[in-house]
Amino acid sequence: MSRPETGMTSHPQSPLRLLPAHEYRRERWRNGFGWTREILRSTDCDAGRGDDWDWRLSIAEIECDGPFSSFPGIDRELVLLHGNGVRLRFDDGEVREAAPPHGRVRFAGERTVSGELIDGPTHDFNLMWRRDRIDADLWHRPLVGSMVLFVEPGERWVVHVLSGHAHCSDGAMRCTAAMSDSLLLSTSDARHRFAIDGGGEVLIIRMRRRDREV
Incomplete structure (x- = not known):
C-alpha cells in the first residue's frame, strides 16, 4: 500500500487525491x-x-x-x-x-x-x-472514529478538514489530510469504497452531473 506523505498530492488520475492547503x-x-x-x-x-x-x-x-x-x-x-x-x-x-x-x-x-x-x-x-448541469450536496459532520463513503461512477466527492485530521484509504492508497487540507474522491467505471478515520470536523461535498456523469 502506498502512503503519500501529508502535503503531497497523488497522481491526478488517482481515485484518491490529497489537496494540501498550501497549494x-x-x-x-x-x-x-x-x-x-x-x-x-x-x-x-x-x-x-x-x-x-x-x-x-x-x-x-x-x-x-x-x-x-x-x-x-x-x-x-x-x-x-x-x-x-x-x-x-x-x-x-x-x-x-x-x-x-x-x-x-x-x-x-x-x-x-x-x-x-x-x-x-x-x-x-x-x-x-x-444548476443546469450539476447536482451538489454539502454536509457538515464530526469525525469521530471512522466512516465509509461509496462513490458512484462519475461522481466527485471532496472532504474538507475543518479541524483535526483525517486519514482516507481506498484499499490501494492512503492519504492524511490536516486542518484546511482537502481530499478528492472519484471513480471511473465502478462504485468505489473509501474509508475515512481520524478526529475533528469535516465538510463533505458531493457533485454529480444531472445525467450522472461528472
Whole structure:
C-alpha cells in the first residue's frame, strides 16, 4: 500500500487525491472586494477554462463590507470557517446570516447581494455549481472514529478538514489530510469504497452531473 506523505498530492488520475492547503491558488475576487483561495474546479471535457467550469470549491477571505460578484446560472453555498460571521443582504430585502461556529447560506449566484461583516474579517468555504448541469450536496459532520463513503461512477466527492485530521484509504492508497487540507474522491467505471478515520470536523461535498456523469 502506498502512503503519500501529508502535503503531497497523488497522481491526478488517482481515485484518491490529497489537496494540501498550501497549494490552493489565491486570487482577487472579480469585483476586487476580497480574496479567494481556490481549492479545485471541474476540469472535465471543456470545462475548467477561465469561467467555463461546472463546479468550483474555494475559500473566500472577506475583509470588508461590500457587494458579492454576480454569477448568473450558478448556485452557491457559503459556510463560515473562521470569524464572527457575515450578514448577507439581498436586493429583495431578504437578510440571512452565516454565524459561528459554521453557519451556512445557499443562494442563487445571480441575486444581487452585499456582505456585512458582523465583527471583523471572515474566511468562508464557497461551493459553486452550474444548476443546469450539476447536482451538489454539502454536509457538515464530526469525525469521530471512522466512516465509509461509496462513490458512484462519475461522481466527485471532496472532504474538507475543518479541524483535526483525517486519514482516507481506498484499499490501494492512503492519504492524511490536516486542518484546511482537502481530499478528492472519484471513480471511473465502478462504485468505489473509501474509508475515512481520524478526529475533528469535516465538510463533505458531493457533485454529480444531472445525467450522472461528472
